[in-house]
Amino acid sequence: MTIQKLDFKPGIHRESTAYAEQGSWYDCDKVRFRSGKPEKIGGWVKATTAAYKGITRVLMNWTLLPTNNNKDCLAIGTHKKFYIEESGVFYDITPIRYTDPAQLNAVTSGSAAGFVHTYTTGAAHGAAVGDYVTLSGIANVDGICTSAYTNPFTTTAIGSGIVNVNTTTAHYALVGQTVTFSGTTGFAGIPAGDFNTALVIQEVTSSTSFVVSVATTATSVANGGGSVTAVFLDRLNREFEVLSIPTTTSFTFQTDTPCTAGATAGGGAACVAKFQISIGFAINITGGGWGTGTWSRQTWSSALTSSISAIAMRIWSVDNYGEDLIFCTRDGALYYWDATNGFATRGVLVSSLGGASAVPTQTSIVRVTDDRHVLSIGTQDRGSTVFDPLLIRWCDQEDAANWTPAITNTSGSQRIPLGSYVVAALTARQETLIWTDRSLHSLQFTGPPYTFSLQTLAENTSIAGPNASVNINNVTYWMGDNRFWYYSGRVQNLPCSVQRYVFDDINLQQLAQVYATTNDGFTEVTWFYCSAASDTVDRYVTYHYEDKLWTIGTMARSAMLQCSGRNGDVYATDGGYPTDNGTLYIHEVGYDDGSTNPPTGITAYVESADFDVASGDKIMFADRVIPDLTFSRSTVDDPSVSVTVTAKKFPGQATQSTDARVVSKSITATVDQYTNNVWARLRGRSMRIKVSSDALGVCWLVGNIRINVRLDGRQ
Numbered sequence: 108m109t110i111q112k113l114d115f116k117p118g119i120h121r122e123s124t125a126y127a128e129q130g131s132w133y134d135c136d137k138v139r140f141r142s143g144k145p146e147k148i149g150g151w152v153k154a155t156t157a158a159y160k161g162i163t164r165v166l167m168n169w170t171l172l173p174t175n176n177n178k179d180c181l182a183i184g185t186h187k188k189f190y191i192e193e194s195g196v197f198y199d200i201t202p203i204r205y206t207d208p209a210q211l212n213a214v215t216s217g218s219a220a221g222f223v224h225t226y227t228t229g230a231a232h233g234a235a236v237g238d239y240v241t242l243s244g245i246a247n248v249d250g251i252c253t254s255a256y257t258n259p260f261t262t263t264a265i266g267s268g269i270v271n272v273n274t275t276t277a278h279y280a281l282v283g284q285t286v287t288f289s290g291t292t293g294f295a296g297i298p299a300g301d302f303n304t305a306l307v308i309q310e311v312t313s314s315t316s317f318v319v320s321v322a323t324t325a326t327s328v329a330n331g332g333g334s335v336t337a338v339f340l341d342r343l344n345r346e347f348e349v350l351s352i353p354t355t356t357s358f359t360f361q362t363d364t365p366c367t368a369g370a371t372a373g374g375g376a377a378c379v380a381k382f383q384i385s386i387g388f389a390i391n392i393t394g395g396g397w398g399t400g401t402w403s404r405q406t407w408s409s410a411l412t413s414s415i416s417a418i419a420m421r422i423w424s425v426d427n428y429g430e431d432l433i434f435c436t437r438d439g440a441l442y443y444w445d446a447t448n449g450f451a452t453r454g455v456l457v458s459s460l461g462g463a464s465a466v467p468t469q470t471s472i473v474r475v476t477d478d479r480h481v482l483s484i485g486t487q488d489r490g491s492t493v494f495d496p497l498l499i500r501w502c503d504q505e506d507a508a509n510w511t512p513a514i515t516n517t518s519g520s521q522r523i524p525l526g527s528y529v530v531a532a533l534t535a536r537q538e539t540l541i542w543t544d545r546s547l548h549s550l551q552f553t554g555p556p557y558t559f560s561l562q563t564l565a566e567n568t569s570i571a572g573p574n575a576s577v578n579i580n581n582v583t584y585w586m587g588d589n590r591f592w593y594y595s596g597r598v599q600n601l602p603c604s605v606q607r608y609v610f611d612d613i614n615l616q617q618l619a620q621v622y623a624t625t626n627d628g629f630t631e632v633t634w635f636y637c638s639a640a641s642d643t644v645d646r647y648v649t650y651h652y653e654d655k656l657w658t659i660g661t662m663a664r665s666a667m668l669q670c671s672g673r674n675g676d677v678y679a680t681d682g683g684y685p686t687d688n689g690t691l692y693i694h695e696v697g698y699d700d701g702s703t704n705p706p707t708g709i710t711a712y713v714e715s716a717d718f719d720v721a722s723g724d725k726i727m728f729a730d731r732v733i734p735d736l737t738f739s740r741s742t743v744d745d746p747s748v749s750v751t752v753t754a755k756k757f758p759g760q761a762t763q764s765t766d767a768r769v770v771s772k773s774i775t776a777t778v779d780q781y782t783n784n785v786w787a788r789l790r791g792r793s794m795r796i797k798v799s800s801d802a803l804g805v806c807w808l809v810g811n812i813r814i815n816v817r818l819d820g821r822q
Contacts, residue, residue, distance in 0.1 A: 118656025161185025184423030296326030387421020712799035743804035754791030
């Protein structure tokens with residue numbers, strides 16, 4: 108018998124057949140290589156229990172100034188909204204597109220006991236189904252805001268004014284909202300007047316209970332209040348999603364509680380509706396006929412109205428201008444968020460800022476340079492309404508609102524000479540890299556008189572989408588539409604040992620969803636993408652730039668970012684469509700899937716290509732596998748993996764669990780830290796080995812597994 112050591116080349120190699128790649132690892136999921144050996148990756152946990160609306164298409168990390176307590180923030184742009192996340196709270200700063208002025212009795216309740224109602228505006232509102240509108244100034248309409256309770260109050264302690272309110276049915280109230288009680292009978296030393304007033308909700312303890320604070324402290328712990336009427340005006344004065352568009356001056360929306368009689372107009376004389384900028388498409392949509400896009404985006408039985416044949420999904424670009432933000436949707440207006448105004452304020456048009464001059468009204472991509480110029484990449488020329496997808500304009504240095512060139516400022520423009528339109532732009536060291544559909548260019552600050560110089564770096568190169576590039580250690584990596592590239596002074600093809608695997612099974616219509624990220628703790632660059640059968644991100648490919656090797660895997664992450672301002676932690680997003688359950692995760696925390704409660708195990712594996720036993724020309728018999736694994740990073744006391752060894756006589760032979768004899772075609776055994784041998788009865792010319800796990804708290808690294816073999820006959 109001969110003990111044969113299995114020493115595979117690091118990385119995944121799939122450019123040929125499983126037999127031709129012998130001596131290599133051939134497949135894996137959620138595995139990276141450490142010192143050339145495969146190891147399970149880290150897990151993830153939810154960064155916050157709060158959820159947001161829409162699929163994330165951009166993430167950016169920046170820090171506010173000391174005057175704002177150096178708060179570390181994440182900008183999150185989804186296909187529906189734009190948020191800032193800080194300390195686990197999502198602040199909605201989506202700009203307002205149109206404000207309908209105060210109207211009289213603008214709300215008409217729906218059918219009796221119904222939840223869907225109509226709002227009538229004073230002018231055409233321009234909203235579409237799925238857009239968001241915030242209503243304010245509305246009085247109670249047809250009982251929508253009213254609830255009746257019996258003895259809902261419970262005092263909490265003698266000498267305390269904190270009172271629990273038990274509603275028996277869902278109250279739909281939030282912390283900070285106001286509820287007005289009437290009809291209450293005083294008790295526990297608290298007079299009725301303390302209850303029969305407007306009270307702010309201090310805490311929501313459940314869907315049927317919340318906490319308020321009254322002026323007088325209780326003399327006993329008791330329950331009471333009698334027959335109480337509560338009015339929650341925030342049931343109407345809040346944000347709603349537009350359900351339908353009956354006319355150009357009306358829309359319908361749905362409340363959490365029903366009306367009473369139905370068909371009743373009301374709301375008072377100060378009803379105001381503020382419409383946020385319209386939502387975008389969740390994925391790339393092609394075509395313009397009936398049925399294109401989401402349901403009810405156009406009128407019944409009509410074609411999608413568009414001047415282009417490929418409707419791009421909602422993509423944001425964002426950059427920080429000091430502690431402030433400048434952002435835009437692709438081919439949309441420029442918006443500005445001023446940090447000094449706080450998280451409760453929304454972004455506003457740059458053109459609305461003081462001293463604004465010739466601000467672009469349409470921008471494909473916005474970037475801010477180190478020298479404090481705002482770049483509008485893909486825009487309209489000054490004084491023109493014609494969109495030029497290759498034109499670059501920039502504002503005056505240190506003045507994001509002034510875009511009019513003058514002898515006294517540095518604003519100006521240049522046009523990219525190659526390509527049809529701009530796809531992506533990335534701020535790198537001392538330059539801004541700009542990709543068109545067929546070329547790459549470098550924009551560098553040169554100072555007066557031209558301010559910037561534009562240099563063509565490469566022709567006949569491509570980039571998959573707006574977020575498909577990253578820069579790490581002064582090297583830029585990106586995914587093209589059929590290969591990988593890098594730029595470190597000159598543009599070069601990036602050799603890839605899984606190139607066919609990626610590009611033979613990728614959804615070309617959804618290349619715009621490709622998202623690139625880095626993890627410098629493991630010297631990794633990762634691209635998330637859609638496989639051919641999926642319209643949403645479900646796979647990733649990772650390049651380990653220090654060891655120049657590749658790994659692959661499955662994971663649904665629409666965006667990921669390593670945050671320098673958060674100790675280098677890796678944040679990622681998932682969800683957000685079709686339900687508004689967008690989730691923010693922190694990766695490389697533990698070794699489990701924290702998207703569930705309680706956490707679940709992560710399925711991870713690495714599998715070799717077929718390898719010859721001995722020289723590969725004779726039938727060999729294997730009776731023992733000697734594992735070599737370490738579980739040192741595991742968080743459970745008894746970690747283990749499954750080790751599967753499969754034997755074949757011919758490369759094209761299908762594997763089986765057993766044959767009719769006592770000799771097996773495949774064996775699977777549980778291996779833990781105390782396992783010395785795995786006994787087997789395997790016969791074949793070649794074999795393959797797989798290490799996998801799916802249990803909680805397990806982390807493993809594979810060393811050099813050995814297998815005991817001897818010459819055998821055909822039977």
